[in-house]
C-alpha cells in the first residue's frame with residue numbers, strides 16, 4: 001500500500017480530470033464521490049485529502065509516500081522532499097499586480113501570501129520593499145491602500161480584471177508537482193513506480 005496526499009481544492013478537481021482523460025476511472029469515480037471523508041483506499045493506494053500547504057508536510061514526515069502540490073508551495077517553504085516531476089495541470093503564475101499606470105520600481109509596500117518568494121524577488125531587483133503578509137483576498141490590499149502592490153497567483157486574470165488591477169511582472173510560472181518522501185522513494189520503489197507509471201507520469 002502506498003499513501004498519496006492530495007490538495008483538496010482546485011488541484012483535486014484538476015487531478016480527477018487528469019485521471020478521467022487517461023481513462024483511469026477506477027481512481028476518478030470513487031475519488032469524486034460526495035462526502036466529508038478525509039481519506040479513501042482504492043486498491044493498494046490510500047489517498048489522503050489535505051490542505052495544499054500541508055501536503056508537503058505529510059510527505060516530508062513519511063505519513064504520505066507521494067504528494068500532489070503546487071510549485072508555489074514548495075518554492076515558498078523549504079521541505080525536505082523529492083521533487084519527482086511536473087504534472088500537466090494547475091498552471092498559473094505568481095505575478096506583481098496593482099492599479100494601472102504606476103511605476104513598479106516605486107512600489108514600497110507589497111502585500112502577499114508568498115513572503116519568501118516575494119522577498120527574494122525584490123532583493124534580486126535591489127528594490128527595498130516592506131512586505132505585508134495576508135492569507136487571502138490579497139487583491140483588496142492595493143484597492144484599499146494597505147499596500148502599493150501585491151504578489152499573488154494569477155490564473156485566468158479574471159480577479160484582477162474585475163477589480164481594475166493589472167499585472168506588472170511575472171515572478172514565476174507554476175504548475176502542479178509530484179513530490180515523494182525520500183526514504184519511501186527507495187524503500188517502496190516498486191509500488192511507487194507502479195502507481196506513477198499507471199497514471200502516466202513517467
Ligand SMILES: Nc1ncnc2c1ncn2[C@@H]1O[C@H](COP(=O)(O)OP(=O)(O)OP(=O)(O)O)[C@@H](O)[C@H]1O
Pocket residue numbers: 007008009010011012050051052053069070071072073090091092153154155156174175176
Ligand atoms: N487561481 C488559482 N488560485 C490559487 N491557486 C491556484 C490557482 N490556479 C492554480 N492554482 C494552484 O493550486 C494550488 C492550490 O491548490 P488547492 O486549491 O487544491 O489547495 P488547497 O490548499 O486545498 O485550497 P485552498 O487554499 O483554496 O484552501 C496552488 O498552490 C497553485 O499551485
Ligand SMILES: O=P(O)(O)OC[C@H]1O[C@H](OP(=O)(O)OP(=O)(O)O)[C@H](O)[C@@H]1O
Pocket residue numbers: 135136137138139152153154155156157158159160
Ligand atoms: O486569475 P484568476 O483565475 O482570477 O485566479 C486568481 C485568484 O485565485 C486565487 O484566489 P482564491 O480563489 O484561492 O481566493 P483567496 O484569494 O481568498 O485565496 C488567487 O489568490 C487569486 O485571487
